[in-house]
Amino acid sequence: MRVSGVIRYVALLITLLGTWFIVQTYFDRSWKAISLRSWLGATNKPGSRQLPRHKCGNQKSCPQNQFAFKIISGAANVVGPSICFDDMVLMSSVKNNIGRGLNIALVNGTSGQVLKVGTFDMYSGDISKLDTFLQEIKYGTFVLTASYDDAATKMNDNVRAHFVELGSSHVDKLRFRDNWIFLGAKGLKNKSPFEEHIKNDQRTNKYEGWPEMLQMEGCAPRKMD
Structure with a gap:
């Protein structure tokens, strides 16, 4: 065999051995770093875990x-109210079912099913x-109410009495643009x-002419039959 042929053979062998070494080292390290959690897109970093989502976006379940x-x-x-119950948005600007004044949603206190909404x-x-709407509410019904713009100019004693019967402590104090x-x-x-x-x-x-927005979240006890 000629010397030039031996040199080419040795060079090819060195190249193959070097390539094998690089590939073996790289993939050995890479595969060791890959876990099932990585394939699924998870990570072990403490700050990377998503916080649990609670119904209606509340702070707790x-x-x-x-x-x-x-x-x-x-x-x-300017910005309309919203009412969410059991993770279902009942009234909002997006649903296009709100209006100036009082926005009210009626919900079955046992099943949680929405019965009626009104503005x-x-x-x-x-x-x-409004007087008729409140009179027709059946026993065991939740009444969720949110004001928008002005909630009191037309308010009379009959309507206030209905809300007092529903458990309100503040309706008697409600005035223009509260x-x-x-x-x-x-x-x-x-x-x-x-x-x-x-x-x-x-x-x-x-806001000029209006107080700040109010927000309230919580857990309403289910009515047991």
Whole structure:
């Protein structure tokens, strides 16, 4: 065999051995670094784990025999309110079923099924429609209420009495452009713990002519038959 042929053979052999060494080293390290969690897109970094999501986006979960809810009032006359119950948005700007005044959702207190929603213009609307709506609420029904713009101009004693019967402690104090959110129930024996009210006061208003938005979340006990 010629010397040139031997040199080429040795060079080829060295090249093959070097290539094998590089490939073996690289893939050995790479495969050791790959785990099932990596293939599934998971990671062991402490800050990379997703926090659990609770119903209605609340900060904590509710017990099995309670319903999660979140009520947000309107902001001035610009941003509309929203009502969520058991992880279902019942009323919102996106659903296009809200309006100026009071926005009310009725929910079955046992099953959690939405029964009816309604908007009532409390500035220039017909207050008798709200009066009738509240009179027809059946025993064991949750009543979720959120104000928007103005909730009190048309308010009368009959309507206030209905809300008091539902467990409200603040409806008698409600005045022009106050913000108010409330969850009560027909047949409630005590005052509802789920109510927030903020006065329209030029000295403290967050928005010109309107107080700040209100938000309330919690767990409403399921009515047992």
